[in-house]
Amino acid sequence: MSVESAARERSTRRRREWCSQFPSFSGAAMYCSFSVLQTSILALIAVTAAHRAIAAEPDAEKILKDALQVVAEARSLSYQATVVSQVVDQDRLPEQPVGGPGRAFAPNIPFDATPLPMKAVRTTARVVWQRLPAQPGDDGPRVAFSIDGGVDLADSNDKAEADPKKPPEKNKEAGRKKVADKAPSTRQPVRIAFNGSVMRTLDARSKTVIQVESDDGELPVVGLGGVFPLLDCGFLPGELSAEDRAEGMQVRYKGNETVAGQKCHVIEIESPLNVDLEGEPPAGFKEMTYTRRLYLAESDLLPRRVENQPPFFPGMAAEPEAVRVNFSEVRLNPAVKPADFDLPVPDDYELRELEDEVSSGLETGDVLTDMALPDREGQERVIEEFRGKLVLLDFWASWCPPCKQSMPGIEALHNEFKDAGLLVIGVSIDADEEIVAAKEYLDEEKFTYLQLFDGSDFSEDLGLRSIPHVILLDGDGRVVYQHTGASPKAEKKLRKAIEQNLPKVKK
Known part of the structure; x- marks a missing residue:
């Protein structure tokens, strides 16, 4: 007889001897039933644990x-x-x-x-x-x-x-x-x-x-x-x-x-x-x-x-x-x-x-005219006065988060290329009391490039459907590049267009 079999026989004999001490069959049955129940619960717990281990949730x-x-x-x-x-x-x-x-x-x-x-x-x-x-x-x-x-x-x-x-x-x-x-x-x-x-x-x-x-x-x-x-x-x-x-x-x-x-x-x-x-x-x-x-x-x-x-x-x-x-x-x-x-x-x-990522009514080669917008001092500025320079127009608004994300990059381009013949102009399309918010934002960020305001009607005349939108004009006011949206890809393409067109204009 194996050690396990001998142990099971001794356990069964002890239970039977203990049950015989009860004065009635019900007492013995109570104990024996409890013993069987206990064994069943332990077996159920073991089976459940094994089942969970097998059916674990996939990773x-x-x-x-x-x-x-x-x-x-x-x-x-x-x-x-x-x-x-x-x-x-x-x-x-x-x-x-x-x-x-x-x-x-x-x-x-x-x-x-x-x-x-x-x-x-x-x-x-x-x-x-x-x-x-x-x-x-x-x-x-x-x-x-x-x-x-x-x-x-x-x-x-x-x-x-x-x-x-x-x-x-x-x-x-x-x-x-x-x-x-x-x-x-x-x-x-x-x-x-x-x-x-x-x-x-x-x-x-x-x-x-x-x-x-x-x-x-x-x-x-x-x-x-x-x-x-x-x-x-x-x-x-x-x-x-x-x-x-x-x-x-x-x-x-x-x-x-x-x-x-x-x-x-x-x-x-x-x-x-x-x-x-x-x-x-x-x-x-x-x-x-x-x-x-x-x-x-x-x-x-x-x-x-x-x-x-x-x-x-x-x-x-x-x-x-x-x-x-x-x-x-x-x-x-x-x-x-x-x-x-x-x-x-x-x-x-x-x-x-x-052109990819362009949302406007303009096409390459179009000439911009009829722009007359006020600057910070209220002086009206017209597009014709900027002829002879490479002009970058950045259309933005105070309520446009992507516009604000792109503006530090626009400021960097202004500082890098202003002495080489690039003129950067921000065009705010804010209206009425929003213009005040736009000026306050510019003061907070300390942007140094030229800013024009009340450009909503002008942007609609150009067929712009989304902002931020940048337009690059050559010395004759013709569109040589434009882009809608703000992304690293957009910044890379804009810089490339500036570098390609700067040698064609006078400083």
Whole structure:
């Protein structure tokens, strides 16, 4: 007999002897039942612990890192993408009481309970990607892509009515399904191709093909606004790394779900929304987050769905809907050829070339006239008095954070090139009492380049639709360069344009 068997026999004999001392069977049964119960509980605890050890929650960080690695090593990718989203119906927007480019995007405009006119947009397209070798001077690898599909438009009133018995997410799903099932009342083709250097977009309404060149291989933004979610599969330019993350970002595992016939890991990524605001921010503003869910197929770790939940700003009438993109027929490393990323101009279409990241009605070579704006002392200054110099106009406003972010760089260019023939002029589009705030800001920051004010009407005459916007004029007042927005890329391109054009003007 083994040592374990002998120990079990002695334990059983002691229990039987102890039970015989009870005056009744019930007492013995009580003890023996307790003994059995105790043994069962211990066994259950052991089994539960073993089960938990076996069924431990997957590591969300590792899954995300592995998925990024799969995409980073991919040579090409193709899939069918579908997105249904709500966008503002620009044709039904009320007129702005005060004009000025970019004012609709000013963060200090208060939200109210009046809902904006919306329309549902359902976009479906076949998307093909290819990773290209980096060229000398590029910051990262280049990519090529093509989008071939269509957009269906419908009024937001076509959304399904909310069922009070269903949770909000079910009602949203019903609304998406009704739009998806509805016969399209308006359908526009979507055809875009980018070969790593030139992007072409087909505009069926105007029968034009819009062409944008990218010298450094970066993805152009002109014409991509409405269809950009279709590209949100992780196959974007640049080095992909799980370590390249925002401070405070949280990655969580949210279980499994089947999408497009594929069992998927659901990974939730929550990032804090860090926004610099002047003055006291609204309650809770700093705590807002941007949430993103990736549905990564267990078979290949490529996304079959991506959901982006915009933040809920204090004062908004309702929580904004998440933008959901579904991916199907996903193929890793399919065979591709250069012709897949070329968009020929149809015979009855016109080719129109645009500059990337320019939001204005001006074109290169246009001559600026009819500018007459007051300076700090109230003296009217006209554009003609600056002829013979290389003139940099910087359009900004006191309520525009990106403008303020770019202004120290503008000041640096002024100090570096003023003796070489560059004249920097800030043009504030602030109106009425905002002009006082603009002057106070300039005094605080001690900017030294020339400032003109009350330029809202002038900016509208130029067709500016967003700020900050810079325009570089040669000695004859012709546009030689312009750019919308603030970014390191924009600063680099502006400096290059200044250095190229300075030798052509007199000091």
